Amino acid sequence: MQNIRNFCIIAHIDHGKSTLADRLLEFTGALDNRQMQAQVLDSMDLERERGITIKSHAIRMDYTAPDGQSYIFNLVDTPGHVDFAYEVSRSLAAAEGALLLVDAAQGVEAQTISTLYQAIDNDLVIIPVINKIDLPSAEIEKVSQQIVDLIGCDADEILHASAKSGLGITEIVQAVIDRVPPPQGNPDGPLQALIFDSQFDAYRGVIALVKVFNGELKPGQGIRFLATGRDFEVEEVGSLLLKRVAQKSLATGQVGYLICGAKDVRNIKVGDTVTLTKNGAPEPLPGYRQVKPMVFAGIYPVDSQDFEDLRLALEKLVLNDSSLLYEPETSSALGFGFRCGFLGLLHMEIVQERLEREFDQTIIVTTPNVIYRVTTTDGKVHMVDNPSRMPDPVRIEILEEPYIDAHIITPPEYIGNIMKLVTEKRGMLKNQSYLDPTRADLHYHLPLAEVVFDFFDRLKSNTRGYASLDYEFMGYRESKLVKLDILINGEILDALSIIVHKDKAYENGRLVCQKLRKIIPRQMFEVIIQAGIGNKIIARETVKALRKNVLAKCYGGDISRKRKLLEKQKEGKKRMKQVGRVEIPQEAFLAVLSTDE
Amino acid sequence: METAGLYLHIPFCHAKCEYCDFYSITVLDQMEQFCRMLEKELQLRAAEGQTYQFETIFLGGGTPSLLSEKQLSGILETVYRYYRIAPDAEITMESNPGTLDAAKLKAIRKAGINRLSMGVQSFQPAELQALGRIHSVAEVLENFGNARAAGFGNINLDLMTAFPGITPDSFQKSLEQALALQPEHLSCYTLIFEPNTVLYKRMQLGEVSPLGEEEEAGYYEQARILLEANDYQQYEISNFSRGAKRVCRHNLIYWRHYPYLGFGPSAHSFDGRRRFANQRSLMVYLKKLGAGQLAVDFEEQLTDQQRMFEYIFLNLRLRSGIPLADFEARFGTSLDAAFPQSIRELRESSLIEYQEGHLRLTSQGWLLADSVAARF
Secondary structure, eight states, X not given: OTTXXXXXXXXXXXXXXXXXXXXXXXXXXXXXXXXXXXXXXXXXXXXXXXXXXXXXXXXXXXXXXXXXXXXXXXXXXXXXXXXXXXXXXXXXXXXXXXXEEEETTTOOOHHHHHHHHHHHHTTOEEEEEEEOTTSTTOOHHHXXXXXXXXXXXXXXXXXXXXXXXXXXXXXXXXXXXXXXXXXXXXXXXXXEEEEEEEEEETTTEEEEXXXXXXXXXXXXXXXXXXXXXXXXEOOEEEEESSSEEEESOXXXXXXXXXXXXXXXXXXXXXXXXXXXXXXXXXXXXXXXXXXXXXXXXXXXXXXXGGHHHHHHHHHHHTTTOTTOEEEEEEETTTEEEEEEEESSHHHHHHHHHHHHHTSOOOEEEOOOBOOEEEEETTSOEEEEOSGGGOOOGGGEEEEEEEEEEEEEEEOGGGXXXXXXXXXHTTOEEEEEEEEETTEEEEEEEEEHHHHHTTHHHHHHHHTTTOOEEEEEEEEEEEOOEEEEEEEETTEEOGGGOEEEEGGGHHHHHHHHHHHHHHHSOOOSSOEEEEEEETTEEEEEEEEOOXXXXXXXXXXXXXHHHHHHHHHHHHHHHHXXXXXXTEEEEGGGGGTTTOOOO | OEEEEEEEEEOBOSSOOTTOOXXXXXXXXXXXXXXXXXXXXXXXTGGGGTTEEEEEEEEEESOGGGSOHHHHHHHHHHHHHHSOEEEEEEEEEEEOGGGOXXXXXXXXXXXXXXXXXXXXXXXXXXXXXXXXXXXXXXXXXXXXXXXXXXXXXXXXXXXXXXXXXXXXXXXXXXXXXXXXXXXXXXXXXXXXXXXXXHHHHHHHTTSOOOOOHHHHHHHHHXXXXXXXXTTOXXXXXXXXXXXXXXXXHXXXXXXXXXXXXXXXXXXXXXXXXXXXXXXXXXXXXXXXXXTTOOXXXXXXXXXXXXXXXXHHHHHXXXXXXXXXHHHHHHHSSOHHHHSHHHHHXXXXXXXXEEETTEEEEOTTXXXXXXXXXXXX
């Protein structure tokens, strides 16, 4: 146990976390150049494309130091987006130390800070590293000062590195040995192992990533998951090298994987504690919480006949993504589909892309919304996750929406822009402080619904990408909200209904109608688009009828070519959803999402 | 015996028109060799035609009127030698009015051509020039008279509309002058910017642009109103005839999805399930046939679904529409049973209607034929 080092890397997107991980793997000999596919840890295609880590991972490196001592390093990788804050916290709980990696040109960002605080809360030893010191725009002095101010270390504790060129890697490895404490725990105590991630393998079922806090985990043991109360028998334990390598056991302090024949990821929850069925620990490790989706949207097949295919796809997808919730729902416009709950908007986009790419589904995702708390006049409280299910206004006593507690970190020159944006988004400034002269921390309370809509993109574009955002759910607050309906040729298209603040309803309705006019192609008849609140129409646009769509010449024997032209038109239609007689492109369902012009 | 059509592609032109995407070349020295190879192809493929009675022969191009009297009769004799041609067959030849004269028309008629199609395009000299046509208005008028004198009782004029530079006025004048000649048949095509044409390239360079949808629709309407008022029936989207007997029987074979055999470079053939085409290159064509081989380049076997879709979109182009009994006989299911929802919705939108055993476009759906077809 004395020679085990469990650590993670805390870094903002693009600050070089994956590159550093690659260098460490190389340096310790866990893989050679030939095995190296850049950034091994980000294994999902999507992750590599987006440059962020969606799922956490862990990898073991065996390292013999120059003094002859052998060490086991377990690098626990953490997801890098606010949507996955809880998963981050569980990964941190599996480590004793953290490399705080800061870009020498960009400095400290909001997400880094919030993760850093979590790490400090978990008593992790922080090793600050300034990365990319060879960049021409590197400002090492300035960034050093930021770090000193932030964590109260001495400037000479900060390591300097360039993960890209390999500079400083030796020092980082030595610092991990010297500064990260070995894991604590009682090898003779009752088993307590923390699940900090799970994966799904088509042959082996659920593979849980665990850290053993006390006792020992080995094949044949009867185990119990304390939060779910499910019992299993250990089939296999081992270490994660580049592949899974089975071990006789996982001793106290070790990080590794556990296979126990569980077929459903929902049985194995991140943050849960594993113990033995006999003489097990009575108490779980602290920190478990049920992850609750924050954002909801409908997912529908474009072709209603593909509903069962979509169900199968979702069933398979949740095997790898236990935080996705879904249940069947019906829309009068879209037919049968699913209401899905996501951790955040990024999570939603990832699910959408995975369904399309991995499962080849042609789907419509409706406008995302948050979950509203409605107290009706009869005193009952309803949680409404679908705007079209909002009770009639006369029956509503209290209508509340979720609020978040948000920190925006920005260079001071953008404060004006941010203030303007946040005011538009109904935010309230709670506090403003400076991390250093070049970095302000703006603390806001904001309705979550406003952040779900295009907030992050606009924050970035209003600050040339410099501002960063971090938030957590703070509770429900009463708001003046109304349901805005969109009518197509006089019929309400329920999937386009949104809940908006009363003061913004007119503006919103007008913009949505204008956008839909541009998105909905001309059809064989006129299409009238209206926005309404209750029975009142507040905006109207018209898509004029198509006048002519016919090939002039269709003679000569080359009918194959004409057919292919028409088949192309047909294909285009297949990607549209037919609502009544009107064909509506997929993007129309997200048109209500961003309300800027 | 199954009804079929026979097409001969003569790929030679004096000059290429900017808008034309039919295969042709402007070097004429290989015409003689081409005629021999065309006859060879007719001979080699004789077995394909065994089960057919050919109701029509169509010489298209290119400019078939460039053929000499001897070349033309040689080709037609070969056709008659190897294929069963109906006694009352419609035998059409496309022509450029600038390549005709009284003697030539007599010879063409004598060789057996009984329907003449003249590529007039416009009666406005400036427009003809802009379209890159080599003929003059005077030649059209003169040769129309010569054709009648030679005994052609069935003449088509091709007109073009909705091209850059045309105006409703100039189009009206062209239509009126065409009507004054009293042809049996009029084709009226809106200009298509076909890929791989000079015109298309010029469009990409921003030199010309297609007319808007509204304008195009306007020209269609203009032609329909004037021609119908003069007893021409619009029996297909772009085609008008004086009386049901004067329709283009050859083109009807395509629209009704009957089989056809095509000969010459780029010509397509169809046996009801398989469609194939010859090389779109005279050089390759001559080389292959010279070696005693066929020059097939493209080939596809239609699925049942594709056959059905072709049948529907082609028949929809006809004023009469889709013959329901014929559909059921061919596909073993009624049209209504195959597409209940589409038909219901299209009828509710007044875009299609049932009429005398047919399902056809309404006047409202007429110019939306492709959008309607895409619902099947």
